[in-house]
Amino acid sequence: MDYPEISFEDRMSTVDFQVSRRAHIEVDSEICNSCTTRECVHACPANLFVPTTDGGILFNYEQCFECGTCYLLCNKQGAISWTYPDGGDGVTFRKG
Amino acid sequence: MSEHAGPAATTAQATEKATTFDVVVVGAGPAGSAAALELARRGHHVALVERGAFPGAKNVYGGVIYGRILDELIPNWWEEAPIERWVTRRQTMLMTPTQSLTVDFRTENWGKPPYNGATAHRAKFDAWLASKAEEAGAELITSTVVTGLLTENGRIVGVRTDRPDGDLRARIVIACDGVNSFLAKQAGMYPDGQVHHTTLGVKETLALPRETIEERFGVSGTDGVDIELVGGTRGIAGGGFLYTNLDSVSVGVVLSLTELGKAKVRPEELIADLKRHPAIAPLVKGGELIEYAAHLIPEGGYNTMPKLTGDGILVTGDAAAMCLAAGIWLEGVNFAIGSGMYAGRAAAEALSKNTTDLSGYERMLHESFVLADHRKLKGAPELLLGDRVQNKYPAMICDLVENLFQVTNPAPKPGLRKLFRRGAKQHGIRLRDLAKDAITGFRAYG
Numbered sequence: 001m002d003y004p005e006i007s008f009e010d011r012m013s014t015v016d017f018q019v020s021r022r023a024h025i026e027v028d029s030e031i032c033n034s035c036t037t038r039e040c041v042h043a044c045p046a047n048l049f050v051p052t053t054d055g056g057i058l059f060n061y062e063q064c065f066e067c068g069t070c071y072l073l074c075n076k077q078g079a080i081s082w083t084y085p086d087g088g089d090g091v092t093f094r095k096g
Numbered sequence: 097m098s099e100h101a102g103p104a105a106t107t108a109q110a111t112e113k114a115t116t117f118d119v120v121v122v123g124a125g126p127a128g129s130a131a132a133l134e135l136a137r138r139g140h141h142v143a144l145v146e147r148g149a150f151p152g153a154k155n156v157y158g159g160v161i162y163g164r165i166l167d168e169l170i171p172n173w174w175e176e177a178p179i180e181r182w183v184t185r186r187q188t189m190l191m192t193p194t195q196s197l198t199v200d201f202r203t204e205n206w207g208k209p210p211y212n213g214a215t216a217h218r219a220k221f222d223a224w225l226a227s228k229a230e231e232a233g234a235e236l237i238t239s240t241v242v243t244g245l246l247t248e249n250g251r252i253v254g255v256r257t258d259r260p261d262g263d264l265r266a267r268i269v270i271a272c273d274g275v276n277s278f279l280a281k282q283a284g285m286y287p288d289g290q291v292h293h294t295t296l297g298v299k300e301t302l303a304l305p306r307e308t309i310e311e312r313f314g315v316s317g318t319d320g321v322d323i324e325l326v327g328g329t330r331g332i333a334g335g336g337f338l339y340t341n342l343d344s345v346s347v348g349v350v351l352s353l354t355e356l357g358k359a360k361v362r363p364e365e366l367i368a369d370l371k372r373h374p375a376i377a378p379l380v381k382g383g384e385l386i387e388y389a390a391h392l393i394p395e396g397g398y399n400t401m402p403k404l405t406g407d408g409i410l411v412t413g414d415a416a417a418m419c420l421a422a423g424i425w426l427e428g429v430n431f432a433i434g435s436g437m438y439a440g441r442a443a444a445e446a447l448s449k450n451t452t453d454l455s456g457y458e459r460m461l462h463e464s465f466v467l468a469d470h471r472k473l474k475g476a477p478e479l480l481l482g483d484r485v486q487n488k489y490p491a492m493i494c495d496l497v498e499n500l501f502q503v504t505n506p507a508p509k510p511g512l513r514k515l516f517r518r519g520a521k522q523h524g525i526r527l528r529d530l531a532k533d534a535i536t537g538f539r540a541y542g
């Protein structure tokens with residue numbers, strides 16, 4: 001049976017975000033350059049890690065679930081500086 | 097010191113300027129609210145600090161809350177808790193991409209007080225439980241991140257928050273900050289290797305009309321269904337679930353982090369797989385996606401728990417890896433409520449006796465289901481996340497049943513023993529391993 005798959009953008013638009021000005025997660029593209037596993041790219045449920053043509057990683061913190069998957073999986077010391085967003089900012093689940 | 101909560105956060109020296117409480121509870125999930133409620137009821141001055149705009153805002157789960165522990169905390173909770181449906185039908189489904197075998201159980205007993213399990217949304221449930229703590233006198237402080245522990249002479253004496261002048265002093269800190277627990281990590285209580293026993297849960301909530309749900313799932317009124325799925329995750333250790341809410345269903349997958357990282361497949365594709373599966377598609381067809389969500393689950397159980405008590409600190413719930421995830425079970429909320437409640441009691445005991453001895457907490461946990469269940473099932477996570485149970489057995493059992501039910505005449509029916517041997521061989525299962533797993537299974541679950 002066919003299921004109409006929705007675009008990732010539409011998928012993320014079902015979630016509320018109070019985007020803060022501070023990037024609560026930062027990724028050092030230089031370090032990612034020498035990363036061969038790229039586990040973050042597939043595992044991040046919000047699809048926030050995008051490989052660039054020059055071998056780095058483009059990272060966008062804005063629609064982050066704050067789950068912790070990326071910092072736990074990334075095996076390159078220092079590639080990810082991870083924190084929770086400031087109080088009240090970030091994702092809000094209406095169902096959960 | 098880091099001014100944000102994360103893996104790199106460090107402890108800070110306490111300063112004079114700070115609001116003082118008897119106890120600061122960090123995180124208003126089920127564990128935190130239960131702890132704060134117990135303390136407030138006993139007349140203690142307790143702060144319940146939550147980083148979300150409201151309790152539940154940051155929280156995600158599959159969708160079933162088991163009520164027995166609530167009886168002790170809030171008698172007749174079912175008359176007021178924000179429940180969607182009472183689970184009266186429970187299924188476990190073994191699946192391969194094209195097959196499924198379901199054990200289907202239903203009972204009227206679970207549809208009346210005191211009720212066994214209920215589906216609920218965390219945004220509502222967590223907010224409700226926190227409101228009980230507030231009514232009892234706890235001070236709920238939302239939109240506030242606890243960024244680190246305050247120490248004095250090596251002892252924990254409160255927390256720092258991201259509010260200006262946001263230090264909160266307390267005789268005891270209860271860490272109810274969930275699966276990433278930066279507080280337990282900062283206090284040096286966490287063992288290494290978290291990534292190896294943590295799973296990622298990803299879920300879609302799909303809106304469906306109430307009547308459609310009743311028809312498809314064969315329930316009426318506020319009765320509901322809980323389906324646990326084994327297999328069907330393209331070989332990634334984990335599983336899936338499908339639960340009914342009042343006018344939506346929750347469908348999701350639970351995936352071993354390390355295997356997901358290597359699998360080169362994205363989590364939402366695995367949910368799409370499930371939704372296309374011949375056994376699931378008719379149930380979710382036409383459902384409109386109303387929320388996509390993800391959260392980590394500590395699945396390692398007893399052997400992976402951190403230290404539970406320290407000098408001035410107690411660790412509860414997911415922060416202490418107390419989620420029971422053993423294939424046919426996915427229960428964390430009841431363990432969080434239980435451990436939070438006992439932490440609150442132990443803290444109250446220590447305060448009233450004016451001691452710093454918090455060992456009452458572990459004693460209460462060992463005497464109750466919280467650690468008894470975990471101790472008993474400590475072998476289960478390893479067995480269940482192994483390749484045979486995850487992949488080979490579901491496929492072998494589905495084939496076995498397919499062959500058993502397939503009418504083969506004019507060839508005579510094959511004997512069960514023969515089918516069994518053939519199936520095991522076909523799926524590369526040595527009978528020796530099967531026997532070994534069966535024994536481990538009986539030990540783990542017995």
Ligand SMILES: Cc1cc2nc3c(=O)[nH]c(=O)nc-3n(C[C@H](O)[C@H](O)[C@H](O)COP(=O)(O)OP(=O)(O)OC[C@H]3O[C@@H](n4cnc5c(N)ncnc54)[C@H](O)[C@@H]3O)c2cc1C
Pocket residue numbers: 101122123124125126127128145146147148151152154155156157158159160161162240241242243272273274275278296297298299348350390391392393412413414415418419426427428429430432
């Ligand atoms: C996909 C999925 C399916 C699941 N299915 C089920 C199920 O069907 N039934 C079941 O019983 N369990 C289920 N669980 C497990 C259950 O969700 C957890 O075990 C339970 O939520 C643990 O409760 P807790 O209070 O310990 O932690 P949480 O519910 O995670 O609460 C922690 C709280 O602390 C707050 N916090 C964290 N850090 C800070 C900080 N530094 N400062 C301030 N606040 C902070 C968070 O915002 C959060 O509110 C599931 C989990 C997942 C992810």
Ligand code: SF4
Pocket residue numbers: 027031032033035036037038039040041049057073074075076079080
């Ligand atoms: S974030 Fe980590 S896992 Fe991802 S590409 Fe960079 S180094 Fe590799």
Ligand code: SF4
Pocket residue numbers: 025043044045046047048063064065066067068069070071
């Ligand atoms: S915390 Fe989770 S959602 Fe956010 S970037 Fe990391 S993996 Fe993605």
